[in-house]
Amino acid sequence: MRLEPLAARTKRKFPRIAGAGICCLDHIFVTPQIAWGGTARVEEYRVQGGGLVGTALVACARLGASCFLFSFLSHDEVGAQVASELAAEGIKLEGVAGIPQGTSPFSFIHVDSRSGERTIFHRPAAGLERAVLPDLGRIAECDVLLVDDYYPELALAAAGTAHKNGVPVVADLTVSLSKCPDLFREINVLIAPRAFAAQIGYAGDLPGALQAIHRLGPETALITLGREGYMYSSVDGRGKGKAFKVAVVDTTGAGDAFHGAFAYGLARRWEIERCAEFAAAVAAIKCTKPGGRTGLPTLPQTIHFLERNGRLDWSDLKAG
Structure with missing residues (x-):
């Protein structure tokens, strides 16, 4: 499926975006370093x-x-805490299914206060074998679907x-091709x-990696490079962009922010170049405060x- 079907949809000022994947609870602690075998003072701790x-x-x-x-x-x-926070953001939760006699997933995240880089220690959900897939019919009413492979x-x-x-599908996948190989054929945009x-055999060859992703199925491929920015390839051509320079406090959730903002741009029918720069801006702003969502x-x-730092013209966005 190509991205053209989106153009036929009625343009909405407030796009509808669905997401299918993990929501969990993060315990985030900030230290200058981890003293393996010793004791490290925690400078900041938050749960979200x-x-x-x-x-x-x-x-x-x-x-x-x-x-x-x-x-x-x-x-x-x-x-309960995860659901409460999501509901407070206005996210509709009728598509969240229960895990009978199970446990919800959570993570402990260490953030290096010197660099803002994070390390995640994750405890997966338990009891999923007893869970039943939720009703997915609402996806048909949306402009974009976000998925991960959790x-x-x-x-x-x-x-x-x-x-x-x-409905176009934007995917945020982990580094395991074997986890859900059939999913690639359903994806429009892989970030x-x-x-x-x-992992797909193109270490040091990013252009080759982008073409390899196309062969897997997605017609738009984008590779994020952290502080170095990103590269992308689509049916309209190739491009790259730089990461915005900000005072980094915490990189937790930067990739998630990028994916969400990219999907938002796609729902508004922006070109890939525009979606990517917008996503990079949202991710950069996120990194200036602690936690994945703050x-x-x-x-x-x-x-x-973007008016101060963007390369593209964003004046039309300000006008609505």
């Missing part, structure tokens, strides 16, 4: 919702989109529903980290940032 699709949808909601989540949570304290069966079913209804290039900006905040 996280997860690839969960945080990406929060980014979309802050920008003004109507968002719908499809995921799994247990009826435990973690699940719940492969859910991702494949959601992407298939989107595909049948002409992957540099490590993905190495720094996620609103649309006016993003416009203001």
Whole structure:
């Protein structure tokens, strides 16, 4: 499926974006370093919702989109807090299925206070074998679907529903091709980290990696490079962009913010180059505050940032 079906949809001022994937709880602690075998003083500690699709949808909601989540949570304290935070952001949760007698996923995240880089220690959800897929019908009413591969069966079913209804699919995948190989054929836009290039045999050859991604199925491929920016390839050509320079406090959730903002741009039918620069701006702003969601900006905040730092012309966005 190509991206043209989106152009036939009625343009909405507030796009509808669905997400199918993980939402979890993050315990974030900041130290200058981890003293393995010793004791390290924690400079800052906070608990907030996280997860690839969960945080990406929060980014979309802050920008003004109507968002719908499809995921799994247990009826435990973690699940209750995760759901409460998402609902407070205005995200619709009727697509979140319960995990009977299970546990919701959570993470401990160490942030190096010197660089802002993070390391994640993740505890997966338990009891999924007893969970039933949620009703995915609402996806047909949306402009874009975001997926990750944390719940492969859910991702494949959601992407298939989107595909049948002409809804473009933007994917945020981990570095395992074997986890959900059939999913690639349902994806329109794959946004992957540099490590993905190495995993498919193209370490040090990013243009080759982009073409390899096309052969897997997605017609648009983008590789994020952290502080070095990003490269992309689509049916309209290739391009690259630089990361915006900001005072980095915490990189937790930067990739999730990028994916969410890119999906927002795609829902507004922007060109890939424009989606990518907008996404880079949202991710950069996010990194200026601690936690995966605290720094996620609103649309006016993003416009203001792009007016001062963007390479493209964003004056039309300010006009609405």
